[in-house]
Amino acid sequence: MPHTKKGGGVFIRFQANAQMTVRVQFTSTTPLRFASIFNLRSSPFSTSRLLFSGRRNVIGMDKEGFLQPAEAVVADSDLLKKKLDALRFSGPQKLQVIADFDATLTRYWIDGCRGQTSHGLLKQGNPEYDTKRDELYKYYHPLEYSPTISIEEKTKLMEEWWGKSHSLLIEGGLTFDAIKQSVAAATIAFREGVVELFELLEEKGVPVLIFSAGLADIIEEVLRQKLHRSFKNIRIVSNRMVFDDNGCLVSFKGKTIHSLNKNEHALDMAAPLHDQLGDVDGAINDSASVRKRTNVLLLGDHIGDLGMSDGLNYDTRISVGFLNDNIENSLDSYRNAFDIVYLNDASMLGVVKLVRQLFPV
Ligand SMILES: [Mg+2]
Numbered sequence: 001m002p003h004t005k006k007g008g009g010v011f012i013r014f015q016a017n018a019q020m021t022v023r024v025q026f027t028s029t030t031p032l033r034f035a036s037i038f039n040l041r042s043s044p045f046s047t048s049r050l051l052f053s054g055r056r057n058v059i060g061m062d063k064e065g066f067l068q069p070a071e072a073v074v075a076d077s078d079l080l081k082k083k084l085d086a087l088r089f090s091g092p093q094k095l096q097v098i099a100d101f102d103a104t105l106t107r108y109w110i111d112g113c114r115g116q117t118s119h120g121l122l123k124q125g126n127p128e129y130d131t132k133r134d135e136l137y138k139y140y141h142p143l144e145y146s147p148t149i150s151i152e153e154k155t156k157l158m159e160e161w162w163g164k165s166h167s168l169l170i171e172g173g174l175t176f177d178a179i180k181q182s183v184a185a186a187t188i189a190f191r192e193g194v195v196e197l198f199e200l201l202e203e204k205g206v207p208v209l210i211f212s213a214g215l216a217d218i219i220e221e222v223l224r225q226k227l228h229r230s231f232k233n234i235r236i237v238s239n240r241m242v243f244d245d246n247g248c249l250v251s252f253k254g255k256t257i258h259s260l261n262k263n264e265h266a267l268d269m270a271a272p273l274h275d276q277l278g279d280v281d282g283a284i285n286d287s288a289s290v291r292k293r294t295n296v297l298l299l300g301d302h303i304g305d306l307g308m309s310d311g312l313n314y315d316t317r318i319s320v321g322f323l324n325d326n327i328e329n330s331l332d333s334y335r336n337a338f339d340i341v342y343l344n345d346a347s348m349l350g351v352v353k354l355v356r357q358l359f360p361v
Contacts, residue, residue, distance in 0.1 A: 066354035073341040086316040092204040096293040100300040101212040108324035108345040118214030121186035129172030158258040174249040193348030212238040263307025
């Protein structure tokens with residue numbers, strides 16, 4: 001299905017002040033009070049659109065344009081401003097970033113096709129087993145999103161799905177080489193700006209925890225092949241494989257992380273990694289400990305991703321949601337759940353600007 005953007009509507013133009021022209025566009029797809037699209041022209045180079053649903057203007061706090069060039073929605077600009085001030089005041093040494101992987105760091109659409117996920121891209125070099133896993137997907141995926149199944153029941157179903165899927169990978173003789181080849185052949189790409197974001201966070205000594213219900217070994221291979229460099233500040237909390245000396249998968253480590261328990265396992269899965277991440281900025285004093293990084297910048301593409309920070313005793317969290325698809329039906333819930341929502345498979349450049357704005361130079 002191709003990626004479409006909403007357009008059209010009535011334009012009302014007025015002079016906000018001597019330097020700035022604000023264009024207001026009313027669309028018919030959302031309630032009027034939330035449907036203002038401001039075209040900010042605070043500089044000759046700023047022509048992108050901001051979809052903003054707060055009662056007050058966010059222009060003042062968006063000096064660096066983190067709500068641009070993407071279409072962005074901010075439901076409570078006052079609250080966001082307070083959170084930005086808190087993060088800025090505490091500095092980068094108090095911040096950690098927690099990010100989902102699929103469709104958050106990676107693009108939702110690639111050349112008009114859906115990008116593959118870290119689970120979905122895997123071809124285990126055994127067509128019979130690829131078909132078996134595909135059949136599991138066809139059976140369980142609709143159940144995952146069924147509105148009539150209770151969360152308890154769904155959680156059991158997801159455990160069942162992940163368990164069977166992992167067993168098939170072992171049974172079908174998955175090798176590490178097959179992972180490398182699958183990633184090389186996959187339709188998967190990082191959002192524009194992800195490398196810049198990682199570089200900036202590394203420079204600032206801010207750790208990044210990538211939290212995924214996918215497969216850690218595949219995510220690491222995607223990072224290797226697509227980014228062409230490693231980052232000392234990045235750790236992955238995901239399902240991790242154990243290979244034998246011949247490079248054949250023999251088991252999985254630890255608890256299974258599936259799509260509905262990222263929340264439940266957030267703390268116990270992340271805790272050992274948090275200890276390791278204390279070394280990220282090379283400091284040896286106590287303040288280096290990630291446990292003491294009490295501010296969180298959370299990136300996700302599902303409302304459930306907000307659970308990734310559960311169990312962390314954070315002071316301030318700014319949550320950024322990527323609403324990639326089904327915007328009309330999901331905008332309300334995303335706007336209420338996330339501090340900032342980027343629409344239409346946006347780039348990561350807004351987040352890069354946000355971090356630069358927080359910690360300039
Ligand atoms: Mg995701």
